[in-house]
Amino acid sequence: MRTLLRLIGLVTGLILAMPALAQDKVLSVAVVTRAKPPSQPVSRLDDVVTEEGAAGARLGIADNQTTGRFTGQRFVLVEKRLDRDEDPVLAIRALADDGIGLVIAATDGATLGALARVAATRNILLLNAGAPDDSLRNEACSRDTLHTLPSRAMIADGLAQYFAFKRWKRWFLVTGRQPGDRELAEAYRLAARKFGMEIVAEKDWTFQPGNGRTDTGHVQLQTEIPTFTQGPDYDVLVVADEAGEFGDYLEGRTARPRPVAGTHGLVATGWSPVTEQWGATQLQNRFEKQANRRMTSIDYAAWAAARAIGEAAFRTKSTDPGTIEAYMRSQDFLLSGFKGQGQGFREWDGQMRQPILIVNQRLLVSASPQAGFLHRGSELDSLGTDKDESRCKF
Structure with a gap:
């Protein structure tokens, strides 16, 4: 009898949950990568890196899905891999036509620049996970771009x-x-x-x-x-x-x-496979299980971009790209990025504040900012272009 009552209770719970599942708010996020020319490895121990950036974005979206089950939000990742000679403008226009307003770009600087010019006219927010160019954070900066990859x-x-x-x-x-x-x-x-x-x-x-x-x-x-x-x-x-x-x-x-x-x-x-501190081991293990290789700095930046979107969506209880962007740019936003400090975005150039790791082939050696390098705002702003030095004019 007790078994029958438990079964009835379980079925009733599932029936009651079905309308909630049907009402989940869906947020589509795209990741754009570009094929790279083949390179000769220096050592036979070098890993073959495939789908760099896209693999990191997949893990970030999977992490978002875990929390989204409790918040009534569902995340969909749309992947676009550009051939080496493919026009990125056509790709991002197609994404805009599909109603996607959040795009993670794990590409080189020239490709990102082309994407940004279209994003400015199609109400798209780009999250740069592949281009370290300082010019993209200065004279060539875009109001429609945030950067999760550290600058040079x-x-x-x-x-x-x-x-x-x-x-x-x-x-x-x-x-x-x-x-x-x-x-x-x-x-x-x-x-x-x-x-x-x-x-x-x-x-x-x-x-x-x-x-x-x-x-x-x-x-x-x-x-x-x-x-x-x-x-x-x-x-x-x-x-x-x-x-x-x-x-x-x-x-x-x-x-x-x-x-x-x-x-x-x-x-x-910005990231290394040797990092274990601050809970990084569990992130490394999850990535290696999914991608069957080690996590690179571009993978991490794409993961951070996807997770930043998810964190803003959870906090605002919204799947509207404009609402999500506004929260990511606010002082309230912080991402737990497994590097010991909360990571937010600078208002003057859209760069994500984050520690820089100093590593050798096997271990973490140190992390900057180093002790004693103070800043009137955040010590993380002692790394890279500060507000008074910035040539970015939104």
Whole structure:
């Protein structure tokens, strides 16, 4: 009899719940990525990264769904992967025609700029999870764009603060051949001046990438790199090699026994697979179970973008993109991002405030802002372009 009563109660509960489920408010979010040209790995241990950005957005939407079951909200992710020569303007127009007002863009800066020009005319909010370009937060900023990926200025400042803590004041700067490498090198120069450092030597990397994997490549590098790194004495070799063409070759081969840092060696980044602190392990495990690989900084930025949308939707009890955007831009918004501090958006350029992680190949070494770097508002604003320095004019 008791079993029968329990069964009747369960069926009654499901029937009563059905109208509520039918009334769930649905919010569609898009993620746009672009195919990248194939690159030669430096090491056979390098992971093959597929669907970068899209995988992070999927996890963020899945996390939103968990809470949405209790708030009567349902989230749908629409994925658009652009071919290398595909026009992004047509893609975002199609998304706008489908009524999507929130788009996560895990793309390069040029693609993001094209998307932003259309977003400004179609009432779409972009969340940049792939382009670190400082210009997109300054003279080329858009009122319709928020940034969850750290800027190059934030990365450089986070590294410089750690160098200040270590008193590594004399830098040898090595810059790669790609445009992004040159922009990162400029961010390093600005950070050096900002925090009282000195760049005592600068050189451009001119060797062909990949020769370290040939039968005699290591012998060639063992001869060339000591010659390349000769010059005035320095405390740390700072590398600007975003594409990973040569940075791995430097450590252990320099003319002087000095640490290597930047994009290689001791790395400054928005996220790393080695991060375990602040509950990050559970995020790492969930991502690896879903994507069958490790979480990159772009994946994390896309996850943070999706979660920011979800957090604003929960707090406002709304699925209206305008209401969600307004809350994300408010002082009340904070995202728990597994990096030890709540993360909100700066009102002057739309950049998400967040710590910068300093990591090596296996462990978290430190996190910036470092102790003692104070700010009149948030200490996180000691990283990157501050309000008084910003060239963004909405």
